[in-house]
Amino acid sequence: MxxxxxxxxxxxxxxITLFSAHSAKAADYTVSSGDSLYTVGKLFNTNTYTLKGDNRLSSDIIYPGQVLNVRAKDYTVKSGDTLYLIAKNNGISLNFLRKANNYWTDYIYPGQKLIIPGTSYSVNSTSQTHxxxxxxxxxxxxxxxxxxxxxxxxxxxxxxxxxxxxxxxxxxxxxxxxxxxxxxxxxxxxxxxxxxxxxxxxxxxxxxxxxxxxxxxxxxxxxxxxxxxxxxxxxxxxxxxxxxxxxxxxxxxxxx
CATH class of the missing domain: 1.10.10.2520 (Cell wall hydrolase SleB, domain 1)
Known part of the structure; x- marks a missing residue:
């Protein structure tokens, strides 16, 4: 006790020590039909409270086409990558990866930027911050x-x-x-x-x-x-x- x-x-x-969170890297997520702040939070390993604060939202209502700032890790596609391998290497499902990027085809190309859901921007190379x-x-x-x-x-x-x-x-x-x-x-x-x-x-x-x-x-x-x-x-x-x-x-x- x-x-x-x-x-x-x-x-x-x-x-007195003022609270100061590490600034997370912001990525853009476009709201799809059926989304809610709760489901978006689950997708990006966060919660409604954080999403509302990051996006200065005064209510829980979101709408298709709305762009939200989410705390997530960016990934740059490399030669030889596939969506399946990227999802597997980041410990997420292929469906989560597609959903986060609203990307439903299998074709990707080197240099393409993807959002990795369910993870957070790493503050340093040895300790990932969630x-x-x-x-x-x-x-x-x-x-x-x-x-x-x-x-x-x-x-x-x-x-x-x-x-x-x-x-x-x-x-x-x-x-x-x-x-x-x-x-x-x-x-x-x-x-x-x-x-x-x-x-x-x-x-x-x-x-x-x-x-x-x-x-x-x-x-x-x-x-x-x-x-x-x-x-x-x-x-x-x-x-x-x-x-x-x-x-x-x-x-x-x-x-x-």
Missing amino acids: INSKNLKVLLFTAA YGVIPYTDSDLDLLARLVHAEAQGEPYKAKAAVAAVVVNRVQSSAWPNTIRDVIYQRINGYYQFSPVLNGMINQAATSEDRQAALDALNGYDPTNGAQFYFDDSTKNTWLWSKPVALRVDNMVFSY
Whole structure:
């Protein structure tokens, strides 16, 4: 659980870090009949919230022919490429590749530009960055899933997703560090904010359910609606109990 010994210090902590996401490479996607922001989000491994923000949309309504900016990786066709091989090498289906590019013939040519759906622009050559409600790498996802495992193993899925959402909410807040790793490993006056970092349980492997809970939180699922704290209901810490409760799942309490 979050270490409660030093939480009151947060009320007086002046270190404010503004959230700053990596800028994603924008690609153009032309809306087709039957599309919605939800389906386009699924295609490009993002969500409605991000699509609306990137395109300055005030509603969820989109229409055929509308061009949307999407966070995706561009690919330049090389000699010997086929659509099938490009899809296979990028771990996506051929249909997804066709849909993202509205390209339904098999002929491609060297130098042709294609959008690769379900992936994100790589910030550097060694760590691909994905874009949900916050940017994250595969390493970030693994770390978040391990925290979920350490804090909520044996708990319902909703509690697991809520643990991950608390970390995501902290990353989004200017009152906390602006990366998943820095939030999880944060110390204030020498005290770790998350006890699994101190007791070593953060190093235990996560299950597939832990990973899915982390991934869902990264893509916008938050059963707490913005909580930044959680604790066991056996705690006697009056400061924690003074905070508005957002969600209770079994013995776990999530608060603002």
